[in-house]
Amino acid sequence: MKMSKGQMGRRLLGVMVAGVALVTGGVASAELGQPAPWEYKLQGAGSPVMEDITAFHDGLLIVITLITLFVLGLLITVMVKFNARSNPVPSRTTHNTLVEVAWTLLPVLILVGISIKSFKLLFEELDIPKADLTIKATGKQWYWSYAYPDNGKFEFDSLLAQDKQPRLLGVDNEVVVPVDKVIRVQVTGADVIHSFAVPAFGIKIDAIPGRLNETWFKATKVGMYYGQCSELCGKNHAFMPIAVRVVSDQDFAAWVETAKKKFASNPASSFASVGAAAQ
Numbered sequence: 001m002k003m004s005k006g007q008m009g010r011r012l013l014g015v016m017v018a019g020v021a022l023v024t025g026g027v028a029s030a031e032l033g034q035p036a037p038w039e040y041k042l043q044g045a046g047s048p049v050m051e052d053i054t055a056f057h058d059g060l061l062i063v064i065t066l067i068t069l070f071v072l073g074l075l076i077t078v079m080v081k082f083n084a085r086s087n088p089v090p091s092r093t094t095h096n097t098l099v100e101v102a103w104t105l106l107p108v109l110i111l112v113g114i115s116i117k118s119f120k121l122l123f124e125e126l127d128i129p130k131a132d133l134t135i136k137a138t139g140k141q142w143y144w145s146y147a148y149p150d151n152g153k154f155e156f157d158s159l160l161a162q163d164k165q166p167r168l169l170g171v172d173n174e175v176v177v178p179v180d181k182v183i184r185v186q187v188t189g190a191d192v193i194h195s196f197a198v199p200a201f202g203i204k205i206d207a208i209p210g211r212l213n214e215t216w217f218k219a220t221k222v223g224m225y226y227g228q229c230s231e232l233c234g235k236n237h238a239f240m241p242i243a244v245r246v247v248s249d250q251d252f253a254a255w256v257e258t259a260k261k262k263f264a265s266n267p268a269s270s271f272a273s274v275g276a277a278a279q
C-alpha cells in the first residue's frame with residue numbers, strides 16, 4: 001500500500017492522538033491503590049516512600065533515555081561517516097587517552113550519582129520512624145492474619161471474598177489503619193514463606209516462618225489499597241490478597257471498638273499464630 005506524505009502524516013497524527021487518549025483515559029480510570037486496565041506505569045503513590053520510589057524511577061528513565069539516544073547517535077554517525085564508501089581509507093588510530101579516560105570516568109560518575117539516590121531511598125524504606133501504630137501480618141496458606149497489639153490485642157483472619165470487587169483483591173476482613181500515621185508492619189509466616197506487598201505504599205517484605213520482619217508506611221489519603229502475596233507459596237498463592245482500608249482517626253477509633261467485640265468472640269482470634277510459632 002502506497003501512501004502520500006500527507007496521508008502518512010495524518011495516519012501518524014491519528015496514532016499519536018489515540019496514544020494520548022489511551023494515556024489520559026488510563027489515568028482517568030485509574031483508581032488509587034489498585035491496578036487499572038492498560039496500566040503501563042507504577043501504581044499511584046499513596047505514601048511518601050512510594051512518591052520517592054516513583055520519582056527515582058522517573059529520574060532513571062530520563063537518564064537511560066539520554067544514554068540510549070547518545071549511543072544511538074554515535075552508532076548512526078559511525079555508519080554514515082565511516083562506512084567503506086564514504087571513508088575508503090580508514091584511519092589507523094588505536095588509542096586516544098582523553099577519550100578513554102572520559103568513557104571510563106563518565107559512566108562511573110553517572111553510576112555514583114544513581115547509587116547516592118538509591119541508597120537514600122533504601123535508608124528511607126528501612127529506617128522505620130517512630131511508629132504511631134503497630135500491626136502484625138502473618139502469612140498463612142492461603143490467607144493473611146492481622147493482629148493489633150496496640151489496640152486490645154485482637155487478631156483476625158482476612159480471606160479472599162469471591163463476591164467482592166475488585167476481583168481477586170477484595171477480602172472479608174480488611175486491615176484498617178488511620179490516615180497520616182506511621183504504621184509499623186511486622187510480618188511473619190506461619191507455614192511457608194509469603195511476602196507482604198502493597199504497591200501504592202511502596203512496601204514488599206518477606207513473611208518468613210520463625211522470623212519477624214518489619215516495614216512501615218504512612219498512608220496520605222483515605223481510601224482502599226490493595227496488594228497481594230508476592231512469594232510463590234503454594235497452590236492458592238494467587239488468592240491471598242491484602243486489602244488495607246485507610247480511614248480518619250475517628251473512624252479508626254470506632255472500628256477498633258467494633259473489631260474488639262467482633263473478633264474477641266472468635267475463638268481462633270487470640271493470637272493463634274503466636275501460639276503456633278512458639279510450639
Ligand SMILES: [Cu+2]
Nearest residue numbers: 194195229233
Ligand atoms: Cu503467600
